[in-house]
Amino acid sequence: MSISRRKFMQAGAAAVTGAAIAPGIRLVELAQARSPEEAASTAKRWGLLIDSAKCAEGCSYCVDACHTEHGITSNNRPETDAQWIRKVTAKDPETGYTHFLPVMCQHCEEPPCVDVCPTGASFKRADGIVLVDKHICIGCRYCMMACPYKARSFIHEDITDQKSHVPRGKGTVESCTLCVHKIDRGDNNTACAEACTELGNDAILFGDLNDLKTEISRRRRTEPSRQLRSDLNLNTGVRYQGL
Amino acid sequence: MMTRFLILFVLLFGFTSTGISVAANAGNTDKSDTIRTPLPIIKITKPGQCVDDTDEMRRNHMNKILHQRDLTVYDGIRTKQYSLKNCVNCHADENTNSVLGKEGFCESCHTYAAVKIDCFSCHTDKRDVKTSVSNKDDNKGNPHQ
Numbered sequence: 001m002s003i004s005r006r007k008f009m010q011a012g013a014a015a016v017t018g019a020a021i022a023p024g025i026r027l028v029e030l031a032q033a034r035s036p037e038e039a040a041s042t043a044k045r046w047g048l049l050i051d052s053a054k055c056a057e058g059c060s061y062c063v064d065a066c067h068t069e070h071g072i073t074s075n076n077r078p079e080t081d082a083q084w085i086r087k088v089t090a091k092d093p094e095t096g097y098t099h100f101l102p103v104m105c106q107h108c109e110e111p112p113c114v115d116v117c118p119t120g121a122s123f124k125r126a127d128g129i130v131l132v133d134k135h136i137c138i139g140c141r142y143c144m145m146a147c148p149y150k151a152r153s154f155i156h157e158d159i160t161d162q163k164s165h166v167p168r169g170k171g172t173v174e175s176c177t178l179c180v181h182k183i184d185r186g187d188n189n190t191a192c193a194e195a196c197t198e199l200g201n202d203a204i205l206f207g208d209l210n211d212l213k214t215e216i217s218r219r220r221r222t223e224p225s226r227q228l229r230s231d232l233n234l235n236t237g238v239r240y241q242g243l
Numbered sequence: 244m245m246t247r248f249l250i251l252f253v254l255l256f257g258f259t260s261t262g263i264s265v266a267a268n269a270g271n272t273d274k275s276d277t278i279r280t281p282l283p284i285i286k287i288t289k290p291g292q293c294v295d296d297t298d299e300m301r302r303n304h305m306n307k308i309l310h311q312r313d314l315t316v317y318d319g320i321r322t323k324q325y326s327l328k329n330c331v332n333c334h335a336d337e338n339t340n341s342v343l344g345k346e347g348f349c350e351s352c353h354t355y356a357a358v359k360i361d362c363f364s365c366h367t368d369k370r371d372v373k374t375s376v377s378n379k380d381d382n383k384g385n386p387h388q
Contacts, residue, residue: 039318125319133316134365162367164328169365184319 034186045128045209046178047237048193049216049225052090052101054203054242060087062102062204065195069179071163082153082168084176085192090243099242102192102204105130105151105176106228107237113143113152122173128209128237129178139171148229151175178206178237209237283355284346289333293324308362327366335370343368 034040066072066085074081085104091097111130113122121137124130132143132152144152152175155168162168165181179190193204207216219225225239294300294307311325323329334348335341342349343363353360 034319036322037320039314039320123317125317127319131316135312135316158364161369162365164331164367164369164371167365167367172365180319181321184321 034184036184040125040127040129040184042126043210045237046183047107047128047207047209047216047239048178048190049205049207049219050101050238050240051203051205052099052240052242054201055087055100055102056201056203057098057100059100059199059201061195061199061201062192063087065191066104066176069163069191070166070177071161071168075157080154080156082155082174084151084153084174101240101243103149103151103228104192104238105147105178106149106234107176107178109235109237111234112146112148112232116142116146118142125180127183129180129183130175131177131180132173132175134167134169134172134174137172139173141173143173147175148232148234281355283352285352286336286346286348288337293329293333327362328371331366331368332370335368340370340372341368 063085070084072082072084085102088101088103090099090101107128107130109124109128111122111124113130114124116122118140119136119138121133121135122130122143123133139154141154144150144154152173154173155170158170159168166177168174179187182188182190188206190204190206193206196202196204205216205219207214209217209220211217212221220239223241225241226243227234227236227239295303300307307325308327308330311322311327314320315326331342336344336347339347341347343360344350347368349360349363349368
């Protein structure tokens with residue numbers, strides 16, 4: 001029996017792809033999980049899909065979960081208190097139709113905050129998460145002015161008892177990190193999305209936009225969604241439905 | 244006349260040498276009992292070597308922390324061995340749970356060396372105490388409750 005080289009290679013590749021080293025564990029899946037020594041790569045792009053039709057009036061479960069996860073507390077000065085995620089009410093002035101949506105850092109592919117930062121503290125990680133390197137942030141707040149989504153906060157006062165996974169300090173700017181510590185840990189979810197699912201609203205979906213097999217990719221492909229301020233061509237990682 | 248000078252010389256020499264010996268004794272007492280510059284209090288509650296030997300760590304810990312911070316912030320590399328969180332977890336005082344304070348592992352030495360620590364204006368100085376994320380009691384003081 002003769003077999004061409006090409007067919008032999010194809011059969012070999014198929015065998016490797018399907019090879020299971022134990023029931024339920026495949027080599028391919030193992031390769032996808034990032035180890036603590038491995039750097040974040042452009043193979044992933046993390047994002048959110050938010051369905052405003054499912055976002056309930058008066059509910060702030062996602063906001064509370066975010067602030068609990070990151071140790072954000074109030075100084076009872078709402079104008080200067082840090083806020084990584086907020087509920088926005090949108091009303092059609094013609095019809096009076098009102099709906100609600102959580103707004104946080106949209107994790108743009110072309111982030112204006114990164115463009116304007118004079119020290120390079122504002123940066124985009126390889127996997128699409130927009131962050132602030134607080135070690136070199138000088139607190140100039142240019143990024144806060146540049147952000148079209150008002151997503152960033154400046155820390156005005158000394159902070160003590162921070163969470164060990166979320167360093168926060170006076171004189172620096174901060175915003176939603178897309179729960180980067182949870183992503184690096186392999187949780188593959190954010191505190192806000194977890195809270196919304198726990199409540200049963202399921203308005204926030206987190207996932208890898210580059211992986212065609214994820215639920216977020218499937219829904220982005222098959223259902224209508226839009227970016228906030230799509231006219232700015234920022235290609236946001238956070239998209240909305242029902243707007 | 245000569246005898247007078249001799250007596251004066253002996254007296255002067257005697258006083259001076261006594262003075263010197265008293266001063267020297269005083270100096271000895273200072274060194275052994277009350278030190279003018281307080282030495283750092285280095286409490287090692289969990290002995291062992293997880294990163295490098297003590298001499299290397301005393302001289303170069305700041306470079307290791309600096310190197311690791313960029314790897315963590317920019318690349319998301321969170322190896323336990325070089326993480327500041329892990330340093331604090333081991334070196335925090337058993338009573339205060341902190342590396343700061345008069346007898347804190349970091350502050351005690353940094354006060355002696357007169358080097359300001361910037362780490363803990365953002366990072367917590369406390370040992371990581373495992374708490375449940377879903378514990379809603381943690382939400383006290385949250386403006387969005």
